[in-house]
Amino acid sequence: MYNLDTIISLAKRRGLVFQSSEIYGGLNGCWDFGPLGVELLKNIKEEWWKAMTYREDIEGIDASILMHPRTWEASGHISQFTDPMIDNKQSKLRYRADNLIEEFIDKLRKKKKNDKADELEKKLASAKEPEDYYNLIVEYEISDPVSGSKEWTEVRHFNLMFKTFIGPVEDSSAVVYLRPESAQGIYLNFKNVMDTARQKVPFGIAQIGKAFRNEINTKNFLFRTREFEQMEMQYFVKPGTEMQWYDYWKQQRWDWYIKMGINPSSLKFKAHEKLAHYANRADDIEYFFPFGWGEIEGIHSRTDYDLSRHQEFSGKKLEYVDTVNQERFTPFVVETSGGVTRSFMAFLCDAYKEEEAPDANGKMEMRAILKFSHKLAPIKAAVFPLVNKDGMPEKAELIYKDLQKRFKVTYDTSGAIGRRYRRQDEIGTPFCITVDGQTFEDDTVTIRDRDSMVQERISSSRVTEYINEKLINC
């Protein structure tokens, strides 16, 4: 068993993720991806892009982050994209009121007070207004988890969108927002894409990009951050067919995580009891993180809410004309909305293992390993000369340079060979190639498999071909 700190420390030590602005003391809710992190992030996005857009019915776009401010009036974000916020008068700590109640429910369950937990959970599901949350906190005597104080302020709604200004004058007419989701850029381009790509309903538009939310509490590393990346697809369908497409996309997205190597027993669907204002059905795909279950992707049936609202607010028709059946309608939308950075964390947690393995002398020791799927592994192969003499570095470098033409590979000469293997295990490199004394007798090298630790000898001229075959789908 390991906890989140093990993952955070590995991520920092091996250059996957750093705290943003660390030398200035850090910036809460923001993280930087280091040399290995950016490779993993790129691989996740590339695999998603291939799965979602290398098909005839889905087109990709890359819309700008800043959008016309009317977008957010139409989408409902200005009036409804809020979280209930509460402050403790004694500790001065600020909480999301719903999270505070959820944590209290968890505590009740741990104390086996399941009836009370169920009752409160039901009441929380129907809470809407600030006073609903406040009343629950008072009724159940929920205290500040840090100070134990029960002295609370009123609950207020807090809008999560980051505001800024366009142009030099900072007045209300210049206000724009950093997008809190990438989906709206897709709705605004619905007609542009349909017309230029000559798509017919049903079809989809996919996008990967940054989103920003001024979360009240950021927590659990990359799980809830203020700047993050999403990979979203909106699938436009004929009204009445949305549930059939919903089931199709729900399955597709589940299958994708399994194909990317996630252990199925660490995944589950969770149906939404409380639906967003635009949805008629919604499920989350949840991953079992070291801190418990958490959403990594949402599948939402969004009806015609978004297109209808943008039609109303812009005065521009966003309809589909079916010339074959002589009908005209506003398509319904089935959305798949995943977090790149949140699934990065799920892939990282899922790949992390600690296991007993023999060292160079056959003595058992603990090895930490990231068992990434070959597709996601940041570095695909490492090349080592056994020693830094006798022509070994020169030979190893030739192999390294050849592999580098196609793959992200690394070259390492420092330390005992066993330690070099362990270093690669810890970052999830699937193959290690070693040039040794025998290389100069029969022109072979060893190739070690990360998971089985089995070493094969193959001709040095076959290394690139061998890795190509192993990574054929990567």
Ligand code: GAP
């Ligand atoms: N367009 C719909 C939408 O944005 P969402 O459930 O709010 O739906 C979708 O977000 C996904 O975006 C989540 O499943 C999660 O992976 C990611 N996400 C949302 N808020 C996040 C945050 N503060 N930090 C990291 N990822 C976040």
